[in-house]
Amino acid sequence: MRLSRYLFGMKAPRKAVSRPIHLFRIVLWLIVAVAVLGVAAYAWRAETGGRLMASSIGGPFSLIDQKGNPVTEADLKGHPSLMFFGYTFCPDVCPTTLLQASNWLKALGPDGDRLKVYFVTVDPERDTVEQLGNYLQAFDPRITGLTGPRDKLDPMLKAFRVYSKKVGDGDDYAMDHTAAVYMLNADGDLVGTVDYQEDEATVMAKLKQLMAG
Incomplete structure (x- = not known):
């Protein structure tokens, strides 16, 4: 009976569906997190990069x-x-x-x-x-x-x-x-x-x- 349900397209057990959705959500959130970190890093470089470069110029003479x-x-x-x-x-x-x-x-x-x-x-x-x-x-x-x-x-x-x-x-x-x-x-x-x-x-x-x- 259980096999016939799968063959004729009846709903799969909840665990078989929720696991892929759960993994998809995790991957999606990881992608969002990486994107946010990337934007933050770029903004930090734009904010501080010039000063860091400038601070390395000059010296005794x-x-x-x-x-x-x-x-x-x-x-x-x-x-x-x-x-x-x-x-x-x-x-x-x-x-x-x-x-x-x-x-x-x-x-x-x-x-x-x-x-x-x-x-x-x-x-x-x-x-x-x-x-x-x-x-x-x-x-x-x-x-x-x-x-x-x-x-x-x-x-x-x-x-x-x-x-x-x-x-x-x-x-x-x-x-x-x-x-x-x-x-x-x-x-x-x-x-x-x-x-x-x-x-x-x-x-x-x-x-x-x-x-x-």
């Missing part, structure tokens, strides 16, 4: 400015800063960025005196103290140039995750390099960047936020 004065990471403390890496023989990116930085300082008004701007060479073989001094005369006098021997400069470039590469041979070579301007807070920590030729209104909004701390 010891260089010389265009007046022959020593400058170290301690000089980045107590005021917001902009730091740009380039070289004086750069045909376009560097003079353009330094001119823009000069304009930013003027646009900030009195607050411009609290903002320190550093131009760090990636070409110390040619960018001597004298060369930096002569070159920077064309820009705002509040901009500080930094140079030094290669064995002191390279560790700094590495610490700040700066890309630079010599292109060409002889004396008439060029340098590929990172074009972004680093924004540092009063603790000397990286808090953002200004992209090359970024919209002026966007840049000023970033700088005002940097100045506000």
